[in-house]
Amino acid sequence: MMFDKLVYISDKEDVEELKKKFGVINYNTPPANFKEVDAEWVAKQSTFRTYGFKYHWYQQIFIDTDKQSTIRCQQLKGMHFFGSHDGTGFAMYTDAWTGRIRYFSFAGCIHEYRKLTEKEYIEHKISRGMHDHSGICKKCGYIYYYNSSG
Numbered sequence: 001m002m003f004d005k006l007v008y009i010s011d012k013e014d015v016e017e018l019k020k021k022f023g024v025i026n027y028n029t030p031p032a033n034f035k036e037v038d039a040e041w042v043a044k045q046s047t048f049r050t051y052g053f054k055y056h057w058y059q060q061i062f063i064d065t066d067k068q069s070t071i072r073c074q075q076l077k078g079m080h081f082f083g084s085h086d087g088t089g090f091a092m093y094t095d096a097w098t099g100r101i102r103y104f105s106f107a108g109c110i111h112e113y114r115k116l117t118e119k120e121y122i123e124h125k126i127s128r129g130m131h132d133h134s135g136i137c138k139k140c141g142y143i144y145y146y147n148s149s150g
């Protein structure tokens with residue numbers, strides 16, 4: 001069982017971590033690779049159902065308000081962000097007027113994994129049993145590891 005301490009971003013040091021890990025530039029700029037997704041994406045693709053999230057923060061972001069209109073209309077909306085240890089995450093905007101929830105995904109890096117080398121397995125003390133799974137991102141160096149034995 002894994003227990004992560006939830007980091008609530010509140011001071012300058014934490015903001016620097018957000019910038020590095022998720023590509024946040026400032027309070028009104030969304031994290032890198034920010035795009036609207038649906039509830040099915042959150043259920044199937046986010047780390048919410050597996051590893052959950054480690055970071056929680058609040059930002060005000062400009063988002064499209066009327067997708068049907070030919071004129072682009074954006075409004076500044078407050079939303080909560082949930083970031084995982086791997087630099088990916090999702091955000092939720094709750095509209096109190098319509099009772100609707102909108103979801104957004106983001107990723108500090110769109111990971112491209114490769115197998116670890118012999119040296120990397122040793123260096124990072126990663127086991128290689130029948131149920132062990134691991135990889136390293138070719139772009140940012142993030143290493144994932146999990147054991148699927150239950």
Ligand SMILES: [Zn+2]
Pocket residue numbers: 109110111112137138139140141142
């Ligand atoms: Zn990466």
